[in-house]
Amino acid sequence: xxxxxxxxxxxxxxxxxxxxxxxxxxxxxxxxxxxxxxxxxxxxxxxxxxxxxxxxxxxxxxxxxxxxxxxxxxxxxxxxxxxxxxxxxxxxxxxxxxxxxxxxxxxxxxxxxxxxxxxxxxxxxxxxxxxxxxxxxxxxxxxxxxxxxxxxxxxxxxxxxxxxxxxxxxxxxxxxxxxxxxxxxxxxxxxxxxxxxxxxxxxxxxxxxxxxxxxxxxxxxxxxxxxxxxxx
Ligand SMILES: [Fe+2]
Numbered sequence: 001x002x003x004x005x006x007x008x009x010x011x012x013x014x015x016x017x018x019x020x021x022x023x024x025x026x027x028x029x030x031x032x033x034x035x036x037x038x039x040x041x042x043x044x045x046x047x048x049x050x051x052x053x054x055x056x057x058x059x060x061x062x063x064x065x066x067x068x069x070x071x072x073x074x075x076x077x078x079x080x081x082x083x084x085x086x087x088x089x090x091x092x093x094x095x096x097x098x099x100x101x102x103x104x105x106x107x108x109x110x111x112x113x114x115x116x117x118x119x120x121x122x123x124x125x126x127x128x129x130x131x132x133x134x135x136x137x138x139x140x141x142x143x144x145x146x147x148x149x150x151x152x153x154x155x156x157x158x159x160x161x162x163x164x165x166x167x168x169x170x171x172x173x174x175x176x177x178x179x180x181x182x183x184x185x186x187x188x189x190x191x192x193x194x195x196x197x198x199x200x201x202x203x204x205x206x207x208x209x210x211x212x213x214x215x216x217x218x219x220x221x222x223x224x225x226x227x228x229x230x231x232x
Contacts, residue, residue, distance in 0.1 A: 027184070098177060117186065194230065
């Protein structure tokens with residue numbers, strides 16, 4: 001067998017929300033929000049829009065999709081889990097022809113996402129950063145590669161009414177808008193809610209087979225060495 005294996009993994013989810021959310025009313029309600037200037041585009045003054053009653057259905061869907069993304073792609077330790085996520089910030093962005101969004105990450109957030117509201121190919125300009133592994137004794141230091149959504153999925157579907165969900169530590173940017181249609185999107189951040197970590201840590205006796213560096217007050221190994229945190 002001759003085969004090239006690739007162990008690099010940075011899953012990014014693209015999902016159509018047309019059947020989950022009333023996207024037309026989201027679009028209408030977003031158009032009524034006040035915009036202020038951002039670094040290279042405009043952004044809503046409202047940074048918690050999913051708490052507004054008119055965006056309640058959207059907020060619930062974005063939270064559920066974010067949690068499901070984490071569970072599907074990143075929860076690979078069977079002793080660790082999380083009870084829930086919550087949306088901590090949510091806002092809309094508007095970029096007109098020539099405007100762009102600089103390279104950034106979303107600090108103090110676990111999973112972030114973008115929802116595309118406009119019917120434009122410029123949705124596909126969302127671009128992600130990934131590190132290139134250096135070749136020993138050839139290339140040193142950190143080099144980065146950039147992949148637009150268009151590079152990744154082509155341009156047959158412009159992703160109107162879709163979300164793109166990623167880890168908040170993933171660098172991303174939007175190349176300058178080319179078309180005459182303003183590119184309107186919703187962005188959101190999330191954080192843990194409830195128990196996170198070894199959420200079954202009270203059932204220590206079930207985990208004695210796992211190596212541990214602490215003992216309980218009877219001298220027994222209590223199981224996994226990490227506990228959990230609880231977020232309100
Ligand atoms: Fe962003």
